[in-house]
Amino acid sequence: MSTRICLVALIGLPAAGKSTFSSWILSIPQQQFNVIHLCYDDFLPAQEHTLNAEIELKLQRSKILETINLLICELNENAYIARDIIKSVKLSENVNCHDFIILCDDNNYYRSMRYKLYQLCRQNKCAYAQIYLECDLKLALGRNSARPDNERVSEEILQRMGRRLEIPNSAKHRWEENTLFLEECDNFTIKKASILGFFSKSLDKILQPLSQCVTTETMMSLLHQLDLLLRKRISEILQLENDLAERSKKSKMLIAKRKKLLQEVRKKTEKESISIDDLNMYVHLLN
Template sequence: MAAAEEADSIGQVRVCLCVLCGLPAAGKTTLARTILRGTAQHEWRSTVVCYDDLIPDHAFQSRGMEEQTHTEWKLHRQAVLQCIEQFLKNCDVSTDLPVSCKINCTAWERCIQDLLEPQSDNAPLIFLLDDNFYYPSMRYEVYQLARKYSLGFCQVYLHCDLESCTSRNQSRSKPIPAEVILDMSKRLEAPNPQKNSWETNSITLNTTDHFSDSDIQKVMELLSSALTNPLSPVEDHTEQKMADRLKCATSVVHQADQACRRLISEAMKTARENQVPPGQMRSLAAQLNESKAKFLHDLRTQFLQDVHLTDEDVDVDRAVKTAIHVFDSDKKDILLRAMSDYT
């Protein structure tokens, strides 16, 4: 109910949050400028929310390339979405921003100034979010905001080869280190509707060469579709959330259990080949099974306690592989001790 009331406060104006993602120098800013001309022809109010302009340089410098944690950089990213949310509630450039919102306020005012032009109070609003968005979790935060207020949501992934991005970057007035682009290219996870159902409304453009009229047409059709088909607001179904987490945890733990059994079997085979006595073999098997039981218990607890987790948000195969590394390390230590004791 609360989400519905907040959605009503935005009014009847159609709004779309469009994520532009890809490597640095893939052409996101150039595409955004071109889209602005297209939206003007449709008499839509639109703006480019450029994260590089809004987030202070020191925050980018401190981000590193680690997994998403509650760093200062992540808080700045969340602040950008807070600003968009505040604007949607008030549609006023003078609205006080959240105290924790440490973004470039001058850049933000420039960003939304065009949205306040008296073209038409009912003209659709288009926010073009210009950032790398290399992790799905970054894009999912935008999706959550769109769903909270029943907004349109879509994604445009700009696919450009590493060599072209690196070359373009060097011609910039303020190029970023080449190693940052290289590292990001290894970590970038493009939108994948097959894996993440919430990424269904996405298109991919090959931007190694120049944009074509067909590319721009595809983007305009995507925006129009997103405006026409806004997301449904979030409903707080605690029982369903728990069921989703349980389903996810069960899937991960089941696959991890199968992998652990194989690892234990391999360890026992290695022990036999090294002629470990029967008594030692029984002890080894007991230790390995005890370690497996504790590992699976901890893994299940971890997944059930993650309040943000659903089976749609998790790459199960990847989660299993990551978890199994932990057990495999323990298995090797137990086997090594058993063989050392026998020797």
């Protein structure tokens, strides 16, 4: 029996219920698939407001992607779970089950964060799914304030994330079409059938790596589209900045970054193929 893997990106504000949802899934006795809960908080350092902390955070997120890639390789080769890396695993009651759901428990509030997981699935021939746990900012703030001090996110950070959270939109980003929206819910059991059904259907949607070549004409078209998307994104980012001096400073920085990204993509297309979906990743590198 071949191994099937579905990487599931959980999306939502802090205190939206992502870890509660993961714990609930792990508690369900069922035979359909094995569940692996990968909580990013187990790998990420405590948040600080320093440049070094931001650099460390990006490095740690890259390491998490490497860990996920390693886990996928091990599962594909041996249907083996690296328990020394992953703390929470729920094995199916069916000992012959080779289907695995990997819950990526993180805020994933930028689309670029999710797209990296999507790319990882495409490279490794896995399925990709998203679950967006909808939660009003006021409710999230209330839940967050009730948390223990060592688990609480600062109100400033939570509000900023609320402004910047990019809700899945398959109309504009086709790769996000396999998304389950869960409205504010304290009892996931009432939606058990639809949730388990979503996971089962997702396991059938294995992604395949891209193989098409890019002609010079296609490359120029993609670069033009990317330039338009970058300009639009810069405009959206600047609209969130009310301080005129800070907006001017940020504008110069973003324009310089836009030019650098266009140069990088131009060089990349000379060596390998890219798709329209890949453009989204570069757009959100502006964040």
